[in-house]
Amino acid sequence: MAKRDIPEINAGSMADIAFLLLLFFLVTTTMDKDQAYIRNIPKKIDVPPTDVKVQERDILAIKANNQNQLMVRDNIFSDPNKISEFILKFYKTNEQNNDVANNFPMYSSTTTSLCDQNMALLDQQLEEAEQKGAKDQAKFFQNSYDEWNKKKRAIQLYGKSEIRELSVQAHIRVEVQQGTAYSVFAQIHNEIEEALFELRDKECTRLFNEQYSILKRRAAQDSDPLDKDKLALLEILYPARIIEVTPKN
Amino acid sequence: MSKFKKEGSGGAPTMNTASLPDIVFMLLFFFMVATTSKETDPTVEFESPTGTKTMDLTPYKQRSEIDFLYLGTPRNPNRVKAFKMGFALSLDNVVQATPDGLYPTNTVGRWKKDKFSQKPARMSAPIETVITCVKADRNAPSGLIFEIRKQLQDIEALTIAYSVRDKGNI
Numbered sequence: 001m002a003k004r005d006i007p008e009i010n011a012g013s014m015a016d017i018a019f020l021l022l023l024f025f026l027v028t029t030t031m032d033k034d035q036a037y038i039r040n041i042p043k044k045i046d047v048p049p050t051d052v053k054v055q056e057r058d059i060l061a062i063k064a065n066n067q068n069q070l071m072v073r074d075n076i077f078s079d080p081n082k083i084s085e086f087i088l089k090f091y092k093t094n095e096q097n098n099d100v101a102n103n104f105p106m107y108s109s110t111t112t113s114l115c116d117q118n119m120a121l122l123d124q125q126l127e128e129a130e131q132k133g134a135k136d137q138a139k140f141f142q143n144s145y146d147e148w149n150k151k152k153r154a155i156q157l158y159g160k161s162e163i164r165e166l167s168v169q170a171h172i173r174v175e176v177q178q179g180t181a182y183s184v185f186a187q188i189h190n191e192i193e194e195a196l197f198e199l200r201d202k203e204c205t206r207l208f209n210e211q212y213s214i215l216k217r218r219a220a221q222d223s224d225p226l227d228k229d230k231l232a233l234l235e236i237l238y239p240a241r242i243i244e245v246t247p248k249n
Numbered sequence: 250m251s252k253f254k255k256e257g258s259g260g261a262p263t264m265n266t267a268s269l270p271d272i273v274f275m276l277l278f279f280f281m282v283a284t285t286s287k288e289t290d291p292t293v294e295f296e297s298p299t300g301t302k303t304m305d306l307t308p309y310k311q312r313s314e315i316d317f318l319y320l321g322t323p324r325n326p327n328r329v330k331a332f333k334m335g336f337a338l339s340l341d342n343v344v345q346a347t348p349d350g351l352y353p354t355n356t357v358g359r360w361k362k363d364k365f366s367q368k369p370a371r372m373s374a375p376i377e378t379v380i381t382c383v384k385a386d387r388n389a390p391s392g393l394i395f396e397i398r399k400q401l402q403d404i405e406a407l408t409i410a411y412s413v414r415d416k417g418n419i
Contacts, residue, residue: 015266018273025277029284034310034317035303036382036410041402064391178392182320182385183298185394186413190300197302220308246395 037189039242058105058169060090062188066179070188080187087172087195091238095164105170111162115152119145154233158207163236171241178247192242199238204230285310293339295321295386300413306382314374315410316364318357320385320393336389338397357400365406382410 062083063071070077072086093104100106126141155163172192176185201212208215208230219227285307309315319339322329329335337344340360365376381401383394398409 011267011270014270015273018270018277022273022277022280025280025284028286029280030287031284032414033285034306034382034412035300035415036306036412037300038304038380038408038410041398041407041409043405043407044402176391176395178390180391181387182389182391182394182411183387185391186298186300186387186411189411190302190413193300193302244395244398246399247392 037186037193039189039244054169057103058167059171059173060087061173061175062191063175064177064180064184064188066177068181068184070184080184080191083188083191084195084198087192088198090170090172091166091195091199105167107164107166109162110151110155110165112152112155115148115155118148119152122148150232151236153229154236157229157233165236166239171243173243173245175245176247177249180247192240196238196240200234203237204234207233291319291321291339291384292342292344293319293321293323293337295319295384295389297384297412297414298387299416301416303413303415304410306380306410309380312374313368313372314378315380315382316361317382317384318360318397320383320389320397322386334390334393336386336393338393355400357397358404361401361406362404377405377407379406380408380410381406382412384412 061071061073065071070080070083072083077083077086090104093099093102094107098106122141122145126138126145129137129141151163155161174185174188174192176188197212204210204212204215212234215227215230218224219231306315320336321339322335323332323337323344328337338357340356361376361381365379368379381397383397385394394411401407401409
């Protein structure tokens with residue numbers, strides 16, 4: 001039998017098909033990534049707590065008015081880029097030594113034995129609450145227990161017997177008005193994020209000899225518990241406590 | 250007269266285009282890898298402010314743990330006056346109507362709840378952690394942002410993201 005030639009397929013239109021696909025992807029996709037500042041909204045509570053006294057030194061109020069003018073701790077800031085420097089000062093002033101004279105938040109020492117003490121106490125309270133069947137209470141105790149446990153692990157990772165911790169009440173307060181432009185609002189968050197990044201990055205380089213951004217990216221991808229612990233330590237050293245005040249006018 | 254026979258027929262020689270598909274496919278793969286799919290084409294116009302040290306939302310998008318809402322000026326200039334302060338909210342490409350000229354934010358809660366109930370079953374994240382990303386125009390009033398925030402607080406969707414364009418990332 002004669003050998004038959006296999007007919008060749010005309011591939012001339014292959015390019016056209018590929019172009020079609022290419023155009024489809026060009027049209028339906030974007031190059032720019034979605035970037036944002038993620039914030040938590042506090043849970044709604046039915047009964048607002050009675051006036052809790054917060055010391056003036058623990059508040060860093062960043063205000064912006066309807067004319068988009070900025071004020072940090074009652075000083076007018078004409079250059080918004082300087083805010084992050086002030087936030088750095090807020091965190092760093094009393095980091096080594098407490099000085100009551102300056103108006104910045106205090107630091108206190110937390111030791112492993114203190115963590116153990118609190119954990120034992122909370123464990124006991126948790127058991128009592130479970131016996132009584134108070135679910136909300138039990139959840140609260142469980143959460144605080146986890147927090148102290150996290151702190152204990154952080155101190156162990158820190159390599160010292162104690163850790164210098166920022167006052168629990170110290171926080172950054174973002175106060176804007178109804179008409180403040182979103183760009184100013186975003187700029188305030190930008191400054192906060194910049195300051196926190198700088199603080200954590202410096203500490204990260206000192207402690208673990210690597211960049212904070214690299215550590216963060218790796219921790220998001222892999223499941224190495226050590227990376228998560230490292231991030232937790234940095235967050236305990238420089239906590240991001242941000243309160244956004246709902247504008248009244 | 251000529252002694253030498255002309256080579257070919259005189260026309261331009263044909264180019265071999267066999268490798269053209271390969272080139273195009275290469276381009277195609279580049280775009281497939283380097284881009285992400287657009288969420289929607291929003292019906293409002295907005296220009297995001299810029300910022301640094303931002304969080305990349307791509308991982309959340311891949312897990313569909315994020316909903317976007319847009320706050321900007323309506324495309325039709327005649328409609329601008331219908332909205333208080335000229336800003337409209339776009340949820341899933343529907344510009345929210347404002348019959349009373351009030352802020353159109355009172356639909357956010359219902360929208361978010363609907364979105365959450367439509368999520369695929371494999372997604373286990375509770376509503377508190379499902380991010381709501383606000384993409385607002387640079388001139389949008391912050392009062393509107395806080396109204397959205399309040400709506401989210403009411404339904405306990407407790408994670409919000411303020412969208413900006415990263416300076417370092419084009």
